[in-house]
Amino acid sequence: MKHEGTLGVAVIGTGRMGSDHVRRIDEVISGARVAAVIDVDGERAEKAAAGIPGCAAHTDAAAAMDAPGVDAVLIASPGPAHEAALLDALARDLPVLCEKPLTPDPASALRVLDAEVRLGHRRVQVGFMRRYDAEYVQLKALLDGGALGRTLMLHCRHRNVATPPGFTEAMMINDSVVHEIDATRWLLGQEITAVSVVKPAPSSAAPDALSDPQLVILEASGGAVADVEIFVNCGFGYQVQCEAVAERGSARLGDAHGLYVNAAGRWGGVVAQDYVDRFRDAYDREVQHWVDATRRGATEGPSAWDGYAAAAVCEAGVRAQSSGTRTEVALAARPPLYA
Numbered sequence: 001m002k003h004e005g006t007l008g009v010a011v012i013g014t015g016r017m018g019s020d021h022v023r024r025i026d027e028v029i030s031g032a033r034v035a036a037v038i039d040v041d042g043e044r045a046e047k048a049a050a051g052i053p054g055c056a057a058h059t060d061a062a063a064a065m066d067a068p069g070v071d072a073v074l075i076a077s078p079g080p081a082h083e084a085a086l087l088d089a090l091a092r093d094l095p096v097l098c099e100k101p102l103t104p105d106p107a108s109a110l111r112v113l114d115a116e117v118r119l120g121h122r123r124v125q126v127g128f129m130r131r132y133d134a135e136y137v138q139l140k141a142l143l144d145g146g147a148l149g150r151t152l153m154l155h156c157r158h159r160n161v162a163t164p165p166g167f168t169e170a171m172m173i174n175d176s177v178v179h180e181i182d183a184t185r186w187l188l189g190q191e192i193t194a195v196s197v198v199k200p201a202p203s204s205a206a207p208d209a210l211s212d213p214q215l216v217i218l219e220a221s222g223g224a225v226a227d228v229e230i231f232v233n234c235g236f237g238y239q240v241q242c243e244a245v246a247e248r249g250s251a252r253l254g255d256a257h258g259l260y261v262n263a264a265g266r267w268g269g270v271v272a273q274d275y276v277d278r279f280r281d282a283y284d285r286e287v288q289h290w291v292d293a294t295r296r297g298a299t300e301g302p303s304a305w306d307g308y309a310a311a312a313v314c315e316a317g318v319r320a321q322s323s324g325t326r327t328e329v330a331l332a333a334r335p336p337l338y339a
């Protein structure tokens with residue numbers, strides 16, 4: 001049993017990501033324990049709490065935040081439920097790790113930003129876990145180090161095996177490309193100013209309502225351009241790749257598939273099948289970093305501003321996707337809290 005003195009975390013939403021974070025905090029992370037789980041589906045919450053000593057199951061997030069032993073909140077409910085949970089946590093001055101997206105649209109993201117600005121200090125880290133992936137961290141250090149000169153372009157590929165029922169074209173941007181939007185802003189240290197979307201003839205594996213794949217082009221404030229292939233029914237695996245092209249060289253991540261095997265007259269490796277597999281280490285590092293910073297009284301990592309800026313780019317992206325025209329991003333002024 002994890003002892004008193006560790007960070008008591010309430011996990012909101014115990015679906016795919018939430019239950020994985022519950023397991024992670026219980027088994028992998030040091031300095032934290034799962035103090036409460038919350039799900040609107042009470043049975044799911046009970047199941048997630050079972051076997052974790054001292055963990056209470058709730059169906060109401062605000063009530064759980066007021067329960068003794070809850071020091072911090074991890075939000076893993078669907079995006080449209082994030083705003084209410086974030087505002088409840090900020091009203092209590094509780095530290096939050098919020099799964100992406102911060103919220104699904106810029107207006108609601110701004111309301112969260114305003115609440116944190118009124119509080120006067122950062123409390124929110126957004127779950128853009130790629131910033132904790134070992135290869136992304138190396139790429140960021142290489143580009144920042146300047147040895148390759150100015151970064152000119154990013155070529156990105158984001159492939160999922162298949163979409164769950166109800167996955168819409170807008171979700172290709174809001175749910176999936178949102179990761180490349182954050183990674184592009186972070187790697188380049190620039191805001192994204194305009195988005196265009198090009199749609200090739202759809203794959204025969206694409207569900208009727210989805211023009212899949214698509215090519216999303218992101219223009220950045222310093223003049224760099226990122227192109228993102230988003231292909232959410234590629235069938236063969238979960239792949240995230242990124243090649244940075246700079247003035248004096250290029251660097252590419254996402255090609256490694258673990259062990260390289262020679263057998264039966266063939267060579268090769270394994271393609272991950274989902275994000276839990278591909279980004280397991282990144283999620284571990286992300287949550288450990290959040291716990292460590294929180295226990296020091298700090299809030300670090302991707303901020304509510306990063307969540308808001310990504311939402312603003314997503315909104316432009318969804319408009320570009322339906323209009324077929326290049327769409328400029330409308331971004332509010334950046335508050336000094338996020339300088």
Ligand SMILES: NC(=O)c1ccc[n+]([C@@H]2O[C@H](COP(=O)([O-])OP(=O)(O)OC[C@H]3O[C@@H](n4cnc5c(N)ncnc54)[C@H](O)[C@@H]3O)[C@@H](O)[C@H]2O)c1
Binds near residue numbers: 040044077078
């Ligand atoms: N970082 C990543 O790579 C990654 C991967 C997948 C999902 N996500 C994000 O994680 C979040 C959850 O996604 P998921 O795939 O686990 O979803 P999911 O549908 O598997 O689970 C969501 C759970 O939240 C519960 N829920 C719904 N509304 C709620 C509310 N108001 N309060 C409490 N519980 C509520 C549902 O009953 C369900 O159990 C989303 O924001 C999603 O975008 C991130």
Ligand SMILES: O[C@H]1[C@H](O)[C@@H](O)[C@H](O)[C@@H](O)[C@H]1O
Binds near residue numbers: 176
């Ligand atoms: O919600 C998921 C998740 O964010 C994954 O990391 C991404 O690859 C998927 O496309 C998306 O649907």
